[in-house]
Amino acid sequence: MANSIFINRELSWLRFNSRVLAQCEKEIPLLEKLKFIAIYSTNLDEFYMIRVAGLKQLFSAGIMASGDDGMSPLEQLKHIRKYLQNEQIYLERHYLNTVSELAKNGLFIKSYDELDEALKARCDEYFFSNIMPVIVPIAVDATHPFPHLNNLSFSLAVKLRDQDAPDVLKYGMVRISRVLPRFCQPSENVYVPIESVVKRHAAEIFPGYNLISSAAFRVTRNADIVIEEEEADDFMMMLEQGLKLRRKGAFVRMQIEKDADEDILNFLISQTKIFHKDIYHSNIPLTLNSLWQIVGNKEFSHLCLPPYVPKTLPPFSDEGSIFEAIEKEDVLIVHPFESFDPVVKLIKEASKDPKTISIRMTLYRVDKNSPIIQSLIEAASDGKQVTVMVELKARFDEENNLHWAKALENAGAHVIYGITGFKVHAKASQIIRQVDGKLKFYMHFGTGNYNGGSAKIYTDVSYFTSRTEFAADSTTFFHILTGYNKNRRLDVLSMSPMQIKERIIEKIRHEALQGSKGRIIAKMNALVDSDVIRELCAASRAGVQIDLIVRGICCLRPGIKGSENIRVRSIIGKYLEHARILYFKHASPQIYISSADWMPRNLERRLELMTPIYDERLSRKLYEILELQLSDNELAYELKPNAEYAKIVPKEGEKSINSHDVLEEYIAKIYRSVKKNIDDKALLVAKLLKES
CATH class of the missing domain: 3.30.870.10 (Endonuclease Chain A)
Structure with missing residues (x-):
């Protein structure tokens, strides 16, 4: 589909999450790298609960296409599995490298078996006082059915031998409660994955049985009621047309320790009925979104970026009303x-x-x-x-x-x-x-x-x-x-679902009438709406120069026939890009801010607002931010025609520009001037790139 102007939504999202993980390749403090691994893992959990779950439902319903790119649900699922199986290698590499570097700085993540005797004793004490009372040992046999596993539940599967009947093997599990911390902490600088402590005490958990093998595992289910409303409403609209009765809460992924006992793996598959290609084997601890427990260690705050204190500037810095x-x-x-x-x-x-x-x-x-x-x-x-x-x-x-x-x-x-x-x-x-x-x-x-x-x-x-x-x-x-009001239209403000999309398309078309003199810069979190994408491409064919700053999903393929004049970049850094800022050169006014991304759900199924900025000073401030982000060569990635993203790096002799750092320094500069009682109006509206 390389000639299509549309990029698959799900694959675009995967590339966004890859950019999050790729922050670990940068020269940033070590605990910042753990943060990005935690964010990556949390994002991926939600993706499976919502998007993969939705694709599986479409596939079960016999739906052949689910987007403008034309990929069937089955094709998308195959691409997703292949992509994530390959990316698991990078995740493990970044995690293990970061853990190794943390050890050099005196912060350790170790299994129980790697501890010295004193630390083992502290873990043992913690086990009996805090873990043993709240874990749930579960037998699975003819009289004990396999339990319901909650979404994202974390457990240790065990294979046991009866001490009185050595030929008798039993299977069971230890459910590890979410109220327990992910890591035991026998000292201020040592973190021990809880499953390795639980494994050590299997004999106390199952008296009369010897542990033959164990494997930590984690399941992800269709999250259904809680979050489908937010991210999967496009799937739900298709399914609600009577095509399929939903199977609530089906398993969509299992994560398990690498080299898990084959018998344990077969036991879990037979009980969960999970598709074997939805099983991901991990060489590192599961539930990495819990790494925040380590990141929050105040004793190692020097391994994080120094905190930035937001500034209050005139006219709000005064004590007046x-x-x-x-x-x-x-x-x-x-x-x-x-x-x-x-x-x-x-x-x-x-x-x-x-x-x-x-x-x-x-x-x-x-x-x-x-x-x-x-x-x-x-x-x-x-x-x-x-x-x-x-x-x-x-x-x-x-x-x-x-x-x-x-x-x-x-x-x-x-x-x-x-x-x-x-x-x-x-x-x-x-x-x-x-x-x-x-x-x-x-x-x-x-x-x-x-x-x-x-x-x-x-x-x-x-x-x-x-x-x-x-x-x-x-x-x-x-x-x-x-109240009751069928006329959901405003005069100056624009409100979806009736107006925002309509007015955006009007402004794109107006720029298209200007030909090569037309100019559009649009910053948002996601670009999915096919009607807007077609209009942008039509404007590109008319000669309009279009720059899109899209943090996450972008379904528009730039740089091919029909989108030659469109450039797309994504900025990932210290802060999460969330603002929606729009610039249309020949509109009046030229600058708008909005709560809405350019997605069908925002433009057609939500109440959102788009606000024009009439004040020229404020318009200039927002335009400068857009220009700054288009000049960023440290945090930015460029979307290529093959749907891959390339990291933008400074050219030889070119100044390095990190838009987050520039804005911090710029606002701090104004703040210092205010503190010195310098009434410098020019500084308040200065060119960001020149003044910083």
């Missing part, structure tokens, strides 16, 4: 380089201000102990009108969101739990104050969640405004959320 600052000028801040505190301050000040009569917000993911929620509760308790859209379908945050929704309701807030048939993914706030008998409106629109934790690691944009053109639209938007 945030409302007065927003009334004077629009403000745009870029996280995590600039602090999330002004967003928190906006809601906090509104909750305490006697002139505030209404606060409206959308909440998709929030902190566990959210100061924003606390302020909303205080505002509602004080009699202010508080309206909050809490999206209960936010993946993995359902329980946390439900907790906060109930707390808000108890305080007197009006809580909306969702829109039938849609997920609300827009990030918006509106505050209404009554000043001198008139209503004043203050809005915040963002590309990221109202979450102070993620705002420290995700690159996002926050936009504050009191412009009258946004007041009516934001009011209409919240009325759509709370």
